[in-house]
Amino acid sequence: MEEPKSGAGAAYHYWSRRHYLVATGGIAALSGCLGGDGESTDGGGTTTAGATPTTMADDGEELPDGVSAEEFENGPVPEPYRTAVSLGGEQRNADELFAKGDVQFSEYDEALENDAHQPGRCCANCDDFVPDRNGDAFGACSAVQGYIDGADWCSVWEELPEPSVPEGLTESELPTAQVPAEYRTASSQGGEERDPDELNAQEAVQLMESVEAIADGLGQPGQSCGNCAEFVPDKNGDGWGACAKVEGYVAVEDWCSIWEHVTEEL
Known part of the structure; x- marks a missing residue:
């Protein structure tokens, strides 16, 4: 059991x-x-x-x-x-x-x-x-x-x-840090290719934890980066992912205002 x-x-x-x-x-x-x-x-x-x-x-x-x-x-x-x-x-x-x-x-x-x-x-x-x-x-x-x-x-x-802060970075650097090479032009789980020159700032899209966003009424129940079409899941085992539309490190439990259900791209 x-x-x-x-x-x-x-x-x-x-x-x-x-x-x-x-x-x-x-x-x-x-x-x-x-x-x-x-x-x-x-x-x-x-x-x-x-x-x-x-x-x-x-x-x-x-x-x-x-x-x-x-x-x-x-x-x-x-x-x-x-x-x-x-x-x-x-x-x-x-x-x-x-x-x-x-x-x-x-x-x-x-x-x-x-x-x-x-x-x-x-x-x-x-x-x-x-x-x-x-x-x-x-x-x-x-x-x-x-x-x-x-x-x-x-x-x-x-x-x-909560993923640990990657070696060589500080917590305050995560929102704007360049992600590892394997993420920079990766395809998201919805098939969107990431372009490092066309990314939104995390602050501009209100990136925060999904639980917080839903509790505060910013996000809708059922929304998190984990089921967003733009999310690029962890590729190197550090617990972090990335986003095809947003700069910096992104965690699976996060949320932002440009969330799109992965179903739309499957």
Whole structure:
């Protein structure tokens, strides 16, 4: 059984260059952690790349074309997600997943009424989230069954780790520093090539941590650099990424005002 992850009952505090949420409380024992009877990979759950959500569940949720409400809730998820690695580096194991009902899984607006939820937290800025990989507008989770929207939330939400300041730089230099060579003309996860001569300053696009941006009403639930079409993920193992539109070092848990959903480019 997968142990519940930190994330519930947390409080705000300030740390490093961003406002950070750190877990201070545990989660009560969850009875729905699955073993061998977890999310099956047999049949169903096939989603065509580029499909748009058209099917409606009983509660009005828009579902990917050809996916039943049962599959949406419990899986299996499409092949690209079944053993995928999350934003925080957690590999998904279909035999070690929680049922949504056992982790208070809900949409962001509903989560606001939950005492365990902290403002700004959503799946898109969670360590366990696997962003959209096939253009159907949904992702998955390395800890929870079924299809996941970036604007959802659950009680095993876990903060993404803050990358260390790279050697030779100071924290104040990160927003304007030249990124390593492998990022300078790299393609983003949405296929946009980075041009070092055509980049926005981080200050100009209000770059900040996603949790903070959503809590303050600047960003919308479900938005983070991790699921932005312009983001260039970590290429050298230092935990930092870059952006095809913004200068300097950018972390997966960040957000800015020119955010674009990766689905738009898949």
